[in-house]
Amino acid sequence: MKVLRKASLFFSVLMLLLLTACSGESTGNEGSTTEQTDEKISAKFGVISYLTGAGAAYGEAITQGLKLAQSEINENGEVNIELVIEDSAGEAEQALSASQKLMSDDSTLAIIGPTLSTEFFAVAPEADLNGITIMGTSTTAEGIPEIGDYVFRNAIPEALAIPTAMEKAIERTGAKKVAMIYGNDDVLTQSGFDTMKKTAEEMGLEILTIETFQKGQSDYNAQLTKIKNTNPDLILASALYNEGAVIMDQARKMGIEVPFVGGNGFNSPQVIEIAGDAANGLIVATPWFGESDEQKVVEFNEKYEAAYGKRPDQFAAQAYDALYIYADALKRAGEADRELFHEALAETKDFEGLLGNFSFDEIGDVVMDVKVVEIKDGKFIEFE
Amino acid sequence: MLDFINPYYLQIGSFILINILLAVSVYVPLSSGQLSLGSAGFMGVGAYTSALLTINFDLPIMVGVVGGACVAGILGIIIGIPSLRLTGVYLAIATLGLGEVIRVIFVNWDSVTKGSIGLTGIPQIGRELLNLVRGFGFEPSMIGLKNNQFVFLMVFLLLFIIVMATIWFVVRQQNSRVGRSFSSIQMDEKAAESMGINITYFKVLSFAQGAFLAGLAGSLFAHVMGYISPSDFSYHRAVEILIFTVFGGSEVIIGSIFGAIFLTLIPEVLRFVSEYRYIIYGIMLVILMAVRPQGILDIHLLSRVKGLKRSKGGMR
Numbered sequence: 001m002k003v004l005r006k007a008s009l010f011f012s013v014l015m016l017l018l019l020t021a022c023s024g025e026s027t028g029n030e031g032s033t034t035e036q037t038d039e040k041i042s043a044k045f046g047v048i049s050y051l052t053g054a055g056a057a058y059g060e061a062i063t064q065g066l067k068l069a070q071s072e073i074n075e076n077g078e079v080n081i082e083l084v085i086e087d088s089a090g091e092a093e094q095a096l097s098a099s100q101k102l103m104s105d106d107s108t109l110a111i112i113g114p115t116l117s118t119e120f121f122a123v124a125p126e127a128d129l130n131g132i133t134i135m136g137t138s139t140t141a142e143g144i145p146e147i148g149d150y151v152f153r154n155a156i157p158e159a160l161a162i163p164t165a166m167e168k169a170i171e172r173t174g175a176k177k178v179a180m181i182y183g184n185d186d187v188l189t190q191s192g193f194d195t196m197k198k199t200a201e202e203m204g205l206e207i208l209t210i211e212t213f214q215k216g217q218s219d220y221n222a223q224l225t226k227i228k229n230t231n232p233d234l235i236l237a238s239a240l241y242n243e244g245a246v247i248m249d250q251a252r253k254m255g256i257e258v259p260f261v262g263g264n265g266f267n268s269p270q271v272i273e274i275a276g277d278a279a280n281g282l283i284v285a286t287p288w289f290g291e292s293d294e295q296k297v298v299e300f301n302e303k304y305e306a307a308y309g310k311r312p313d314q315f316a317a318q319a320y321d322a323l324y325i326y327a328d329a330l331k332r333a334g335e336a337d338r339e340l341f342h343e344a345l346a347e348t349k350d351f352e353g354l355l356g357n358f359s360f361d362e363i364g365d366v367v368m369d370v371k372v373v374e375i376k377d378g379k380f381i382e383f384e
Numbered sequence: 385m386l387d388f389i390n391p392y393y394l395q396i397g398s399f400i401l402i403n404i405l406l407a408v409s410v411y412v413p414l415s416s417g418q419l420s421l422g423s424a425g426f427m428g429v430g431a432y433t434s435a436l437l438t439i440n441f442d443l444p445i446m447v448g449v450v451g452g453a454c455v456a457g458i459l460g461i462i463i464g465i466p467s468l469r470l471t472g473v474y475l476a477i478a479t480l481g482l483g484e485v486i487r488v489i490f491v492n493w494d495s496v497t498k499g500s501i502g503l504t505g506i507p508q509i510g511r512e513l514l515n516l517v518r519g520f521g522f523e524p525s526m527i528g529l530k531n532n533q534f535v536f537l538m539v540f541l542l543l544f545i546i547v548m549a550t551i552w553f554v555v556r557q558q559n560s561r562v563g564r565s566f567s568s569i570q571m572d573e574k575a576a577e578s579m580g581i582n583i584t585y586f587k588v589l590s591f592a593q594g595a596f597l598a599g600l601a602g603s604l605f606a607h608v609m610g611y612i613s614p615s616d617f618s619y620h621r622a623v624e625i626l627i628f629t630v631f632g633g634s635e636v637i638i639g640s641i642f643g644a645i646f647l648t649l650i651p652e653v654l655r656f657v658s659e660y661r662y663i664i665y666g667i668m669l670v671i672l673m674a675v676r677p678q679g680i681l682d683i684h685l686l687s688r689v690k691g692l693k694r695s696k697g698g699m700r
Binding site: 051091185187 | 395396399488491502609610615652662
């Protein structure tokens, strides 16, 4: 029993240390809470982002997009937004801890993020339970807005993007027989594949073969040989761009010349860099078309490049739009109140953002038109 | 008042407690000389078993957790027997492989595990407890707590009790005939066998205990998080768990506990440096391992501390 007593003493001391250590830190933040001035509405938004680890590039693009929007909105002067950015390292537990940290601060009005769908599934029910609005800017998996009333997203779900791309592709090529390949150990590609399969069945396409691969694989010849032997009119590939580009490269080398239709994760300028000429013939649907010559897109590209020295991707663009949607809801809410803000956000309709005309449907999912683009002669062009 | 009962701190506290269980699950096989990297896999088995039992059959969480731990333990026995022939680094590789196989099964067994999307809507311990006490007519507001404060506090206390019970068991076992057999096997397998110790039995026992504890931690993890996906149980997790034990000191149980607490806390405490926190974390690991390759805490250090205090308790 002595052992037990000692161990529990040791524990209690450690837990006490933990409590004091943490509380000491949080009191430091108290000073920067929301200050209500007469003319301006001030609000504090929590951001959970994937800033360290393998997928840090996504988190970086998202936070840069948010910061750019923040500086513009604050300069504009109607509302004053403060962002508290926390890292999740791409892990669900870390994201949950970070969200608890943000939510336990009573002045946090709403949350943006986390980056990955797997993190979002862990965090969103907790936010929903606490009555704090949460919006995903990069979470495209199925079932996200269904989590609860307070859960929103402005990332185009695969269920919207992929069918559009497939329809357009089939309209032009008249394809009837398709082959499928997908990464089965990633949420994004798996959920993209589910959508592709469902759409293909609905459209009455003949699925010749379904092949799978794993993250980080570098040789796809076995799968591609099988696909080649079935002689498809079109290949549906649910892959992230780094694997997808390699697949296209090896397919073209093998003599497979048919077009590829990809999901959201396949849509990156990196595909052209990695696969070169082999990337020609990739068709994807995207909310964000960086090569577009629309005024607002060109301006955004310039501003982003001036601030961060590189071109924005879709994650940056979606995050940028997300903060504008929040700011718009905040203006309509009139004050930084969690309930009012939630109601105002849910009513967002025909919001003219960078990505186009944007509305939420009744469960908080995206309603907007998506563009279909293809790679031709080494660059993205709009698909006709 | 009672503001210090903050969900954020309690959440981290809960993760610390789960990580302690995981660290102990590596420590126990190690105390009989077996380096197992299968903890992440066994944790996944426990988590998925418990989550599926509670989601699909509406069983109470209690049953799910015990079931998850038992399934992991049984798997530990099944795996433990053939892998007895392996020692040291070969066993480590075999168990790491096992963990990956388990993860790939979760990914591919779509109809049951929903593949890489993972399981959502797992019942959470805290909310069930809240409903339970409400059934008795008790409201958290009666002791001046908000609902979510109460929920997190209850989860923390429950985990605390489980962890204390586990540590108590492991310490008792260590000072018993079984524990002495473990350490004799660790010192010299052949000598232990020639002294009449049934090494097959004891090696499988310690391996299965490790698997059971990892499964227990996994099922608790599932019911604390409310959501699990195969990526929670990848080899990253296995390595992380191993680091808890090795960093804290693998010779004594208090080392594993210390490692789990310290290494879970550091990334949170370092939040204020945001992007740089894992760089600092890494540098810290390198320095500490260079200075103390046997881990922070070892028997010599503990006996020195004990000597200073002139106490004679047998905490190891």
